[in-house]
Amino acid sequence: MGTVKCVGILTSGGDAPGMNAAIRAVTRAAIYNGLRVKGIYRGYRGLITGEIIEFKSQNVSNIIQLGGTILKTARCKEFTTPEGRQTAYETMQKEGIDALVVIGGDGSLTGARIFAQEHNVPCIGLPGTIDNDLYGTDTTIGYDTALNTILEAVDKIRDTATSHDRLFFVEVMGRDAGFLALNGAIASGAEAAIIPEFSTEVDQLEEFIKNGFRKTKNSSIVIVAESELTGGAMHYAERVKNEYPGYDVRVTILGHLQRGGSPSAHDRILASRLGAAAIDAIMEDQRNVMIGIENDEIVYVPFTKAIKNDKPIKKELVNVLRELSI
Ligand code: ADP
DSSP states (O other), X not given: XXXXXXXXXXXXXXXXXXXXXXXXXXXXXXXXXXXXXXXXXXXXXXXXXXXXXXXXXXXXXXXXXXXXXXXXXXXXXXXXXHHHHHHHHHHHHHHTOOEEEEEEOHHHHHHHHHHHHHHTOOEEEEEBOTXXXXXXXXXXXXHHHHHHHHHHHHHHHHHHHHHHTOEEEEEEOOTTOOHHHHHHHHHHTOSEEEOGGGTTTSOHHHHHHHTTTTTSOSOEEXXXXXXXXXXXXXXXXXXXXXHOTTSOEEEEEOGGGGGOSOOOHHHHHHHHHHHHHHHXXXXXXOOSEEEEEETTEEEEEEHHHHHHSOOOOOHHHHHHHHHHTO
């Protein structure tokens, strides 16, 4: 039996649909197992300022279907300093919180890893990011919903692209990871995806043009992952204007709408399973691991592994896109 009596829960960094389902799952599973739960507002900032309230089961009623995060989220510079983390530790002691569940992306889990090491606090991470860029888990909370939002948008863009015989570059999020762009392209029937993973290997625009755009189609949609490595959709639109002036080019940047909306069934179930597993891990005295899912099984991934390793893009997906977009 574990030694933890009270769990603090926070959401940090970029918000993702399904974070509320995770908050609900952690809270209910903790209470079910006889633990107390405290909700920490605005990520690590709330841990520093003490913006914390005790959560009962009712605090998480009627939230599973909501996008965003009821705990709010923030980016907190102070937490990146030893002084900031010391204050956070003191708040935890004052509040009687003896373990943390952190729901967030790469940055948030990096913060948790450093904090756990520095102050010997058990921390459990849940992968909450639309980018799907955490190693050791097949998907992350929010990714599926964001992908579905992209499809909805691209389906609409397709109507106007076809009507005008235009080439559209649609920019999606992903922060140096091409999962949303590549799978978004496959699922929406786009002609190509430009992703950071291949930005140094090949000229992806050249490839797309050479692969026969205009052989069979008059309109086309290319999904571009937002990243300094790709240069983004604007960059490619400019290039086409200069290098292939015959094309009628347009750009749509989907932006923050990709973060919103009611979470999909997949994300709600994922968040519920991962949240419950976070409490199982705490009961087993696990610490400093991210809870992931691999081949439909819950796995514990050490923070160092989840953060340091790049999650590879499957080459097979690239081939599928290429074959099906002729
Ligand atoms: P995400 O979790 O979505 O990747 P960020 O990268 O913005 O988002 O990180 C969220 C927060 O995590 C940061 O504002 C900061 O408080 C904390 N954090 C990120 N990196 C570190 C670090 N190296 N050391 C301590 N805290 C960090």
